[in-house]
Amino acid sequence: MASPYVTFNREQWRALRASTPLTISDEELSCLQGLNENISMTEVADIYLPLSRLLNLYVGGMQELYQATHTFLGNQDGKVPFIIGIAGSVAVGKSTTARILQTLLSRWPNHPKVDLVTTDGFLYPNRVLEERGIMKRKGFPESYDLRRFINFLADVKSGLPEVKAPVYSHLVYDIVPGEWQTVRQPDILIVEGLNVLQPPKGDEPRISEVIVSDFFDYSIYVHAEEKDILEWYVERFKLLRQTAFSDPNSYFRRYASLSDEEATEVATGIWTEINGANLVQNILPTRVRAQLILNKGQDHMVQSVKLRKL
Ligand SMILES: Nc1ncnc2c1ncn2[C@@H]1O[C@H](COP(=O)(O)OP(=O)(O)O)[C@@H](O)[C@H]1O
Numbered sequence: 001m002a003s004p005y006v007t008f009n010r011e012q013w014r015a016l017r018a019s020t021p022l023t024i025s026d027e028e029l030s031c032l033q034g035l036n037e038n039i040s041m042t043e044v045a046d047i048y049l050p051l052s053r054l055l056n057l058y059v060g061g062m063q064e065l066y067q068a069t070h071t072f073l074g075n076q077d078g079k080v081p082f083i084i085g086i087a088g089s090v091a092v093g094k095s096t097t098a099r100i101l102q103t104l105l106s107r108w109p110n111h112p113k114v115d116l117v118t119t120d121g122f123l124y125p126n127r128v129l130e131e132r133g134i135m136k137r138k139g140f141p142e143s144y145d146l147r148r149f150i151n152f153l154a155d156v157k158s159g160l161p162e163v164k165a166p167v168y169s170h171l172v173y174d175i176v177p178g179e180w181q182t183v184r185q186p187d188i189l190i191v192e193g194l195n196v197l198q199p200p201k202g203d204e205p206r207i208s209e210v211i212v213s214d215f216f217d218y219s220i221y222v223h224a225e226e227k228d229i230l231e232w233y234v235e236r237f238k239l240l241r242q243t244a245f246s247d248p249n250s251y252f253r254r255y256a257s258l259s260d261e262e263a264t265e266v267a268t269g270i271w272t273e274i275n276g277a278n279l280v281q282n283i284l285p286t287r288v289r290a291q292l293i294l295n296k297g298q299d300h301m302v303q304s305v306k307l308r309k310l
């Protein structure tokens, strides 16, 4: 079967930036660096600027279509946000990709308001996970309140003036009761999480079932070799000892005093038992549904980009 994707190497992808002059100010550069001090600015220029140009063309196309409908109907309905889904493993770089795109996309005059929501807010609270005996399944499909997530997306897409998403804290490792993120009719909403391209539950998809990706206007999968992702996961875990784990409110206070060797062992154990298993069983199989795949190398640099032809 012919591949539905066109593959670009770095040079070919970088060249796609050329036809629209895109410049980035020093202020914006330092803002991006502030998101993640490890981001290389070459990477932003070569990979993420062309991607923001592609997305800008898609958003512009959709805005024109909505305008045509409004003209035809003679009404002035509320704005409908363009929704971008970003999928991939724990620690592959979804949040970093999402925040770079949020910053770059908000520079375009026709869609300045770009909001970002992470799907961890739709995890069940620990109390429910404990009741169901699935505390060690955080991030697996059954750990999310899918109905709530779908309702949230439906409300955003129907143009409601204000839609609230629950908030998850990595520090306390639980949903924060009474805390909400409010989405107010952005031009673009980026939705980032492990599960955003997941198919319907069960072996037999029901025809009437709505799935998360039905609400997406565009979808991106961030991919890397599992051995590299594990390395980034362990690295991040070790760094957290000096930051989040040392906080008195941290759920993982006991990890703050681990030696390098112990930290590597604990992180690798969590990876094998939870995040790696979830990657293989539930996340990687969804890659084929993405409209665009970013293939990252060991140094976090994108080596190739796959773009769906249709
Ligand atoms: N483009 C990048 N360049 C350098 N480091 C990166 C890049 N993207 C992610 N990282 C690093 O990899 C780790 C995982 O990234 P993160 O965005 O938190 O992943 P996720 O949201 O998928 O869990 C972090 O330590 C982050 O600093």
Ligand SMILES: CC(C)(COP(=O)(O)O)[C@@H](O)C(=O)NCCC(=O)O
Pocket (backbone or CB within 6 Å): 090, 118, 119, 120, 121, 138, 139, 140, 192, 193, 194, 195, 270, 274, 275
């Ligand atoms: C919170 C997560 C499930 C990610 O959620 P997402 O925002 O992708 O929906 C994940 O980061 C996590 O905490 N996994 C559990 C195992 C671990 O502590 O790494």
